[in-house]
Amino acid sequence: xxxxxxxxxxxxxxxxxxxxxxxxxxxxxxxxxxxxxxxxxxxxxxxxxxxxxxxxxxxxxxxxxxxxxxxxxxxxxxxxxxxxxxxxxxxxxxxxxxxxxxxxxxxxxxxxxxxxxxxxxxxxxxxxxxxxxxxxxxxxxxxxxxxxxxxxxxxxxxxxxxxxxxxxxxxxxxxxxxxxxxxxxxxxxxxxxxxxxxxxxxxxxxxxxxxxxxxxxxxxxxxxxxxxxxxxxxxxxxxxxxxxxxxxxxxxxxxxxxxxxxxxxxxxxxxxxxxxxxxxxxxxxxxxxxxxxxxxxxxxxxxxxxxxxxxxxxxxxxxxxxxxxxxxxxxxxxxxxxxxxxxxxxxxxxxxxxxx
Amino acid sequence: xxxxxxxxxxxxxxxxxxxxxxxxxxxxxxxxxxxxxxxxxxxxxxxxxxxxxxxxxxxxxxxxxxxxxxxxxxxxxxxxxxxxxxxxxxxxxxxxxxxxxxxxxxxxxxxxxxxxxxxxxxxxxxxxxxxxxxxxxxxxxxxxxxxxxxxxxxxxxxxxxxxxxxxxxxxxxxxxxxxxxxxxxxxxxxxxxxxxxxxxxxxxxxxxxxxxxxxxxxxxxxxxxxxxxxxxxxxxxxxxxxxxxxxxxxxxxxxxxxxxxxxxxxxxxxxxxxxxxxxxxxxxxxxxxxxxxxxxxxxxxxxxxxxxxxxxxxxxxxxx
Numbered sequence: 001x002x003x004x005x006x007x008x009x010x011x012x013x014x015x016x017x018x019x020x021x022x023x024x025x026x027x028x029x030x031x032x033x034x035x036x037x038x039x040x041x042x043x044x045x046x047x048x049x050x051x052x053x054x055x056x057x058x059x060x061x062x063x064x065x066x067x068x069x070x071x072x073x074x075x076x077x078x079x080x081x082x083x084x085x086x087x088x089x090x091x092x093x094x095x096x097x098x099x100x101x102x103x104x105x106x107x108x109x110x111x112x113x114x115x116x117x118x119x120x121x122x123x124x125x126x127x128x129x130x131x132x133x134x135x136x137x138x139x140x141x142x143x144x145x146x147x148x149x150x151x152x153x154x155x156x157x158x159x160x161x162x163x164x165x166x167x168x169x170x171x172x173x174x175x176x177x178x179x180x181x182x183x184x185x186x187x188x189x190x191x192x193x194x195x196x197x198x199x200x201x202x203x204x205x206x207x208x209x210x211x212x213x214x215x216x217x218x219x220x221x222x223x224x225x226x227x228x229x230x231x232x233x234x235x236x237x238x239x240x241x242x243x244x245x246x247x248x249x250x251x252x253x254x255x256x257x258x259x260x261x262x263x264x265x266x267x268x269x270x271x272x273x274x275x276x277x278x279x280x281x282x283x284x285x286x287x288x289x290x291x292x293x294x295x296x297x298x299x300x301x302x303x304x305x306x307x308x309x310x311x312x313x314x315x316x317x318x319x320x321x322x323x324x325x326x327x328x329x330x331x332x333x334x335x336x337x338x339x340x341x342x343x344x345x346x347x348x349x350x351x352x353x354x355x356x
Numbered sequence: 357x358x359x360x361x362x363x364x365x366x367x368x369x370x371x372x373x374x375x376x377x378x379x380x381x382x383x384x385x386x387x388x389x390x391x392x393x394x395x396x397x398x399x400x401x402x403x404x405x406x407x408x409x410x411x412x413x414x415x416x417x418x419x420x421x422x423x424x425x426x427x428x429x430x431x432x433x434x435x436x437x438x439x440x441x442x443x444x445x446x447x448x449x450x451x452x453x454x455x456x457x458x459x460x461x462x463x464x465x466x467x468x469x470x471x472x473x474x475x476x477x478x479x480x481x482x483x484x485x486x487x488x489x490x491x492x493x494x495x496x497x498x499x500x501x502x503x504x505x506x507x508x509x510x511x512x513x514x515x516x517x518x519x520x521x522x523x524x525x526x527x528x529x530x531x532x533x534x535x536x537x538x539x540x541x542x543x544x545x546x547x548x549x550x551x552x553x554x555x556x557x558x559x560x561x562x563x564x565x566x567x568x569x570x571x572x573x574x575x576x577x578x579x580x581x582x583x584x585x586x587x588x589x590x591x592x593x594x595x596x597x598x599x600x601x602x603x604x605x606x607x608x609x610x611x612x613x614x615x616x617x618x619x620x621x622x623x624x625x626x627x628x629x630x631x632x633x634x635x636x637x638x639x640x641x642x643x644x645x646x647x648x649x650x651x652x653x654x655x656x657x658x659x660x661x662x663x664x665x666x667x668x669x670x671x672x673x674x675x676x
Contacts, residue, residue, distance in 0.1 A: 095466035096466070105392075144492065223622065223630055225361055225459060226393070226457050227391060282393050282420075283489070284394060285394040
């Protein structure tokens with residue numbers, strides 16, 4: 001058995017586009033307006049930007065627990081291609097099956113509640129009926145019985161959900177990355193990290209350990225409560241709208257950093273924003289971490305005057321260590337030069353919303 | 357808001373289990389299902405005891421897959437601070453109450469090949485939920501449960517009926533004791549050990565297992581401390597710029613809350629670490645009663661857990 005997408009659904013809303021080869025991905029004008037622009041001021045430094053993951057402004061990416069946008073169907077097709085080439089991008093250690101069911105329940109209940117036009121979930125005891133209209137899926141199965149789904153519960157639901165997911169088991173006063181679906185990552189490897197503890201998988205991050213940031217973060221996450229999810233942003237820059245920037249495929253995409261010019265910068269350079277949310281799962285007591293990636297072309301973002309001014313100032317003034325860590329130090333001056341045409345020096349309003 | 361997410365519930369049922377224990381069932385006021393939870397979780401029940409706010413943690417004992425309601429069992433403590441007496445004397449079916457979302461500080465290790473459980477008295481409650489959960493998922497377990505007497509052995513009947521070969525009961529008044537050394541020597545590799553009961557029992561089980569070479573990561577215990585009573589004392593709250601008096605039957609955390617200070621908490625039993633507070637000045641003796649801080653922390657005199665710990669002396673200033 002397999003998940004057999006029947007995406008006849010490239011209708012007026014879901015875009016038919018690619019994240020590889022000819023890279024036809026782009027945002028619609030409405031998609032640009034709801035882009036989660038991560039800078040609420042004209043400069044950027046690390047901060048503790050954790051906040052409750054509660055329903056935000058209508059139409060924004062915060063409106064629902066799991067945002068479904070115009071790229072949904074194409075992203076799921078891209079994920080299926082990544083998995084076909086490298087099945088180790090999805091792994092779940094044997095003791096994480098219950099956490100997978102927890103996540104499946106959370107996602108199905110959220111999507112059926114928030115997007116009834118696309119998803120439906122009906123239950124007769126543990127006999128569940130799931131309909132995913134955009135992907136053409138109609139599945140009846142028994143909750144908590146793995147043999148009734150074509151994949152394990154974790155892989156089944158994350159093949160139908162935008163964003164990467166990892167599941168952390170809690171034991172010995174630590175969190176252990178014991179499952180993951182990682183196909184749209186900013187250059188890290190699930191196959192390398194699986195089974196690691198919180199400090200182990202964060203070991204490569206510079207400076208933050210010395211500042212005790214991860215000690216505090218782990219303490220905070222061990223206290224994360226069911227019913228009170230939290231979220232934060234992270235960001236980087238990516239050449240081409242490539243979701244799958246994995247260490248495993250670095251030879252394919254790493255060299256694209258040398259292909260930029262003032263002529264192609266606006267189309268090729270993307271601000272890559274991760275909306276990260278953390279959920280305590282009820283039956284397994286595990287912690288689910290979702291990493292949702294949004295890609296915005298420079299030429300799309302500068303159509304919002306406030307964002308054009310601000311992005312120029314952030315890129316121009318960013319600490320060189322951070323630019324190096326995020327992998328764009330070599331292109332930083334060229335990026336700032338291209339963006340400078342959209343910065344007339346006028347002041348910007350506080351906050352990240354486009355119209356404020 | 358401190359204390360995390362809350363559930364607005366109604367008391368659906370109060371059942372007298374035996375001379376000391378009553379069982380309470382909570383359902384959602386709006387009729388929606390309760391959140392699923394993991395075996396070993398507790399909730400904090402908020403009580404309004406004629407103007408005194410009491411918040412006590414109780415283990416969930418019901419089947420985690422029973423989404424219609426949550427059940428707890430409360431043992432009456434006539435010499436306690438009053439929380440259990442309030443539950444026994446004032447909580448009736450139909451009453452509206454507020455409880456926290458479940459929090460688990462006593463989770464099963466999902467990698468274990470087998471779960472060996474040792475329960476004493478009311479310490480049986482988290483195991484009831486864990487056994488229900490393991491039964492759904494096909495996990496292996498063995499329970500040894502001791503009580504003062506047959507009439508006080510709550511839920512023994514239902515346990516032995518459902519799991520005749522896996523549940524073993526012992527009664528103090530019949531001079532029956534758990535043959536711990538023998539039991540621990542007979543477990544297959546990959547077994548995890550869990551103990552919940554009186555402090556003496558927990559120490560006995562853990563130290564015996566350690567002496568027999570059990571890996572420390574395979575040992576789990578849960579013990580909620582009642583905040584306990586003591587002499588009244590004054591505390592200066594540096595951030596809030598207030599000086600408060602902690603009464604004889606009040607905890608420092610409760611005294612802060614009564615003074616309108618929003619201090620963080622989760623378990624209110626010295627176990628979770630959420631209320632950890634820095635001590636800025638201390639002229640006197642901190643009476644540490646938690647099992648969150650390390651012995652070094654206790655000795656340093658620079659931290660206190662306001663949910664259970666107290667102070668005797670001249671001046672105490674804390675960072676809250």
